[in-house]
Amino acid sequence: MNFSELFKQTNQLCRLSPDGKYLATCVQYRLVVRDVNTLQILHLYTCLDQVLHMEWSSDSLFILCAMYKRGLVQVWSLEQPDWHCKIDEGSIGLVSSRWSPDGRHVLNTTEFHLRVTVWSLCNKSVSYIKYPKACQKGMDFSADGRYMALAERRECKDYISVFVCDDWHLLRHFETETQDLAGVEWSPNGCVLAVWDTCLEYKVLLYSLDGRLLSTYSAYEWSLGIKTIAWSPSSQFLAISSYDEKVRILNHITWKKIAEFEHPANISSTKVVYREVEKCPVVVSEDLSSSQITVSSSLFNTQMLKPDPDRANPKVGVSLLAFSANSRYLATKNDNMPNNVWVWDMQKGGLQAVLEQTGPVRCFAWDPRRPRLALCTGNTKLYLWSPAGCVSVKVPVEGCFQVLSLLWHCSGDSLILLGKEQLCLCYMETEDAPKP
């Protein structure tokens, strides 16, 4: 494993281009584009205000920089650095901005979710979509980029509009049987749309592409419901995580629950627990040794956090869900035990491993190619898990670099580690020739 030096960044704004060649970071007002392998600065753009959101277009030719405070969006071109584009939303304000899948339209959501403005870079035209819903995830594009699902609310009822991204033609518009729709998500094969209700009611609705209701699933009533959902990349499974600290898996044929994963505080000793043990600080710094991870199969007893019941959004339940690229593994994090990451094996339908860290897990992400999970807990170490084992690596940089979040490169050969004000690249060892 090789680590690059530190580079500056602000607001955790660091994105890799979809083709994997470039790395774009924002430092205050500036947008810096580097080559991923050499980390040399290729382009440097200056924006008008502090960038709060930055996104690559799907063809890696353009970068969008959104400045919500001023209601501005600037688009930069990689091919032609002189080219510029500025979208001003005016007094109507800007809350969120994103690319369309074809990379030629910018969708801006105005303040108070008054409307969604679709700006076209091809012909400077504008389209408006009214009544978008302000919820956890109100807009989702299908994986092939053809369709967009948008949650709307009119007259106290929830609707979903399916648009064809080609020309923003409204394909379908139907009402959903939800009380207060919280989010929509397309399945990776683009044929099924999963819709889930507010956390006050546990309900998942599955709609086909043409708007037919395929199935409804509700695990229980009267308790806090769904926190988030995740599709497996093969579209076979839909994982639903809820406030009752369980993850339920639905299968795509019958849309019935096939597995229920619990996150108890004590588990039997047949499972493998990777426990990070806090050792006394050693004077000599350890570079890349796999230290301090002990494998134990003893009774796993972890501390549970009791959330404050009076406050909203209690830190209860499974909040993070992620499938591995081959759909074999599912990584979950239960907010009651924020130091632990649970890895489930979908083939066996059971627990594969539990990773117990010394601090609360901040972020984890699967390698896009292999079943390898990288996670960080806000300290100076990077943790990697794979079915073969677990390794912890201290980031060998001067100063205090706390890993707050991480991103994988699309090839799975390198990781971007984001700290508070800095970022660092980590190149993994590949079986091929070593990287220069």
Next chain:
Amino acid sequence: MPESSQENMDGPYNSYRLTPLLRRYTQSTNFYSPLKAFCTDENMAECISFLNEEMSLLGFPLLCPESGASRGLDVVALLNSMHALVQQHRQVLRTVENLETEQLRAASDMEYQQLSHARLKEQFELAKRENGRLQERERQLHMNIKSLQNCIKNEKEEVQKLQNIRASRAAHYSHDKKRKEREYQKLKEHLNQVLVDRKDKKQAIEILNCVGRSDGKRSQWKTRKSESRHESEMYKILLNELENRQKELMTENAELRKVLQQMKKEMVGILGPKRSSLGEPRCERSADQESASEGEGDCDPGQKAIEVSCEHAREELTNSIRQQWRKIKHHVEKLDCQVSLVQVVQVESEAASNETNDQEMGRLKLEVQQCKEFIHTQQQLLQQQLISPCEEETASLLKDCYVLEEKERFKEQRRIFEEQRKNFASERQNFTEAAIRLGHERKMFEEDRATWLKHHFLNLTFTDHVTHIPKSPGLPAEYVEPDPKTLLSPVTFSDAGSVKSSATADFHQALLPQSRF
């Protein structure tokens, strides 16, 4: 008297009671005080009459007859009555003794009874108290139960009440929420209107130049045609997906069916031969095979045709597999029972044979140990011999002297052996010489005999008519008798034999003409 004495219990009555009767009696009766003498010289007659009266009252014969003038005592009667009195007295004493012992016994019994009575009374008191306590506790528990039941009832009521409240509040809040949402929507619309109408800060886009579409095509107008195209595209996507899924499911189904078929075949295979060995009726097996072949027959055309429609075959297949599986299960259970039985028997026999085994093992181990020790000692000795290099000379000398002994022994033996050999050789030589001599002598002898016979015959023929042959059988005896010397040397035997045979041949020839005559 008894009353007064009872008043003061500690007084003389107690002591009176305690002293044994006998003593009292003896005290009162045996005390003969001369002062209290009953009879004196003066009142003898009165005494006699008094005693007479007493005796008659008591049923004894009179001391002196009443109608007697003389005052003389009937001594006999007196003695008799005295004796009787003494006897009576003795008897009375005995009864008194008995009564006393009885009284003691009764007294002790009484004491014992009183003690036990007291004890039982105590126990009874305790039991009563315990009972009271338990009853009290029971009562308390009943009270507890009642109160808890009340609590439960209250709680249930409260829960119900809260649920009702919650439901009503939920309805109220949802109503409120809807109202607020409508307000909010109105505000949003208003805001939208206001912001759109504002001229100062308008939305605008500034692009240096328009960018071409990513796919290079030109954008198209929105027409009905395009709409329908979109629809058709969408349906195409859905259909593709469904078809893919169906294909996958079909292949999975086919695979699973194959697996089931195989399983069935194997199950039939397992059950087939076994069942014949178990001695079950053949008809079942044939029926089984029939069903198996039926199932196979069904599925072969089924595989060729579309299997989805062949529900009958599917059902049959699953049913037959279930049947087979049940049979196998029964069979395996039976086997398990048998095995467990056999194991039990084996364990018992093993226990017996184990003992003999153990004994033998012990013996063998001992033998092995002994052999090992022996080998060890031998090794040690050998090593000692080999390892002692410092005394080479003496060792070699020692070796030599050992060898010397042996050498001398061998020499001696060899000498003896050589002597014997020589002796044998010389003897042999002698014998051969003797045999040769013998041969010669025999030859000579035969020749002599032949000539003698010739002469004799010639003589006989001349004097034949005159005299009989006296002892012809004697002659053969002499000739036929073997010579002991010829037996020793086999070399000359054949010569002697040949000589003899020629001699006998001559003799026979000689005899023949004899017999003619």
